[in-house]
Amino acid sequence: MSTPNITSPHAATGCPRIISLHNAASQARLNDGLIADCVLLIRGENFGTESAQFDSPVNEAFGIFVLFPPHDRFPIYSITPSEIRCVVPGTIPVPQSYLLELHTPSQGPGACPEISLKGRMVTTEPGLFTKDDSVSGPGMFYTYPDGNDQPIPPGDPAQPTMIQVYGTGLRHTRTLPTALLDEMNVSVIACEADTTRPGYDRLIFQLPGQNLAPGMHRFKVMADGKSSNEVTLELMSGMSFQQSAVSR
Numbered sequence: 001m002s003t004p005n006i007t008s009p010h011a012a013t014g015c016p017r018i019i020s021l022h023n024a025a026s027q028a029r030l031n032d033g034l035i036a037d038c039v040l041l042i043r044g045e046n047f048g049t050e051s052a053q054f055d056s057p058v059n060e061a062f063g064i065f066v067l068f069p070p071h072d073r074f075p076i077y078s079i080t081p082s083e084i085r086c087v088v089p090g091t092i093p094v095p096q097s098y099l100l101e102l103h104t105p106s107q108g109p110g111a112c113p114e115i116s117l118k119g120r121m122v123t124t125e126p127g128l129f130t131k132d133d134s135v136s137g138p139g140m141f142y143t144y145p146d147g148n149d150q151p152i153p154p155g156d157p158a159q160p161t162m163i164q165v166y167g168t169g170l171r172h173t174r175t176l177p178t179a180l181l182d183e184m185n186v187s188v189i190a191c192e193a194d195t196t197r198p199g200y201d202r203l204i205f206q207l208p209g210q211n212l213a214p215g216m217h218r219f220k221v222m223a224d225g226k227s228s229n230e231v232t233l234e235l236m237s238g239m240s241f242q243q244s245a246v247s248r
Contacts, residue, residue, distance in 0.1 A: 025127030
């Protein structure tokens, strides 16, 4: 196990400090290492005084940036004085070591110590995104390929329902991840990078060809022996599905 090493744990009052690193979807603490192309949550203190969210990630926010030296910057999705949500560059292969640096503008008359972490790269730490950032709430599920939102139509042996769900830390797994719906294995078709949002991964699976009860179901992913957070998937009733089909 490679626990990230903070080189300046006793930074002076008012200076920025990294406390922990997390998978941004599951919020699981990354004790084993960093995952390439994963959305990362850096928690700490004194990351400036401004807050912002960016639809498209930026390389620098309010003079603050994170990088693998000398020049591989982490695209930033959002920043607050205590959190930075960014994407780990895919430039360091497993199982090589990494050096992460956090650069911030000077906030006072005295110079703050340089902030850096050391660790190693690992293949996966699966996390599933939720619509409300609650970790265990409604997942980002959509029908495939048309992208209709929840509730999802039920599975049908004659016309199986394909679903896509979004997470992070999945694309570099050694084998195709396993998907569990109420602890029952469901068929995974593909796991790939989302082409529109850096760091987001898309897992495509098929609902089982049997009658599933309408309402909320539990869903999680297993990758390289590690479990994601458990999110909820809402299925519509067969009658509701027939009525919506007739209305179209």
